[in-house]
Amino acid sequence: MFAQCGMNDSLLKRRSTKRAVTSEGPVQKAARNFPSLKDKALEIHSILLETYGDNEHTPRREPMHELISTILSQRTTWKNEDLAYQRMMQRFGDWAGVENAPVDELTEAIAPSNFAEVKAPNIQRTLRAIRESRGSYDISFLQDLPTEDGLAWLLALPGVGLKTATLVLLFCFRKPVLPVDTHVHRVSQRTGLIGPKVMHEAAHSILLELLPPEPAVLYNFHVNMLRHGQKICTWSRPKCSRCVLAAVCNYFADPDTEKS
Numbered sequence: 290m291f292a293q294c295g296m297n298d299s300l301l302k303r304r305s306t307k308r309a310v311t312s313e314g315p316v317q318k319a320a321r322n323f324p325s326l327k328d329k330a331l332e333i334h335s336i337l338l339e340t341y342g343d344n345e346h347t348p349r350r351e352p353m354h355e356l357i358s359t360i361l362s363q364r365t366t367w368k369n370e371d372l373a374y375q376r377m378m379q380r381f382g383d384w385a386g387v388e389n390a391p392v393d394e395l396t397e398a399i400a401p402s403n404f405a406e407v408k409a410p411n412i413q414r415t416l417r418a419i420r421e422s423r424g425s426y427d428i429s430f431l432q433d434l435p436t437e438d439g440l441a442w443l444l445a446l447p448g449v450g451l452k453t454a455t456l457v458l459l460f461c462f463r464k465p466v467l468p469v470d471t472h473v474h475r476v477s478q479r480t481g482l483i484g485p486k487v488m489h490e491a492a493h494s495i496l497l498e499l500l501p502p503e504p505a506v507l508y509n510f511h512v513n514m515l516r517h518g519q520k521i522c523t524w525s526r527p528k529c530s531r532c533v534l535a536a537v538c539n540y541f542a543d544p545d546t547e548k549s
């Protein structure tokens with residue numbers, strides 16, 4: 290994974306040592322010594338860019354694929370999400386086939402995805418709503434809508450929450466929004482960009498205020514925070530001694546900050 294995202298162990302070790310051990314003063318001071326949270330967010334973004342690389346912001350899949358796959362991805366690994374998607378399309382062929390399939394057959398097809406019995410009817414309701422609203426299963430019109438209007442349209446679909454809607458808008462249409470998944474949320478909390486009690490939906494607008502409204506910045510911030518949360522700042526036993534963010538991290542300075 291590190292090789293894929295441009296980071297190697299020696300670079301990681303160098304950055305971690307430099308920032309965690311030879312910072313200009315006590316770690317506690319470094320963690321809080323920013324003129325503003327915007328400065329701290331930019332520093333974190335910069336460190337992660339240097340560590341994981343500048344990811345090219347090109348759509349990875351077409352918008353309907355991204356939308357339905359993101360529903361399938363909830364509480365599911367990437368591998369099982371992809372398997373569920375492939376099984377679904379092999380079995381039903383196209384979006385009309387998926388919408389009109391017997392729900393128990395669709396549930397069985399997407400079974401590699403967790404909570405398939407909830408997702409199957411949600412996917413069918415979402416497809417029905419799109420077809421009834423647009424006359425087809427094409428959501429490329431979102432490219433030409435103002436961001437707020439596109440967000441509102443997606444959020445009105447059954448089974449589509451803020452994370453899914455922002456992911457589709459940022460990844461497929463390069464709109465200036467920020468998907469906050471569990472990794473982005475956790476790393477943001479521990480480093481102190483958001484407070485310990487801030488929930489995912491509120492985190493979206495707080496983090497957007499802290500970062501430049503440029504899709505390429507938001508995309509890289511999302512992708513790199515996610516990688517960092519998966520590999521280093523894991524839910525249990527974060528690998529703080531190897532972490533490039535240690536010198537700017539509130540949790541590293543004082544683990545009790547997570548509870549306050």
Ligand code: SF4
Nearest residue numbers: 522527529532538541
């Ligand atoms: S909690 Fe540890 S692993 Fe997570 S960002 Fe802070 S120093 Fe890094």
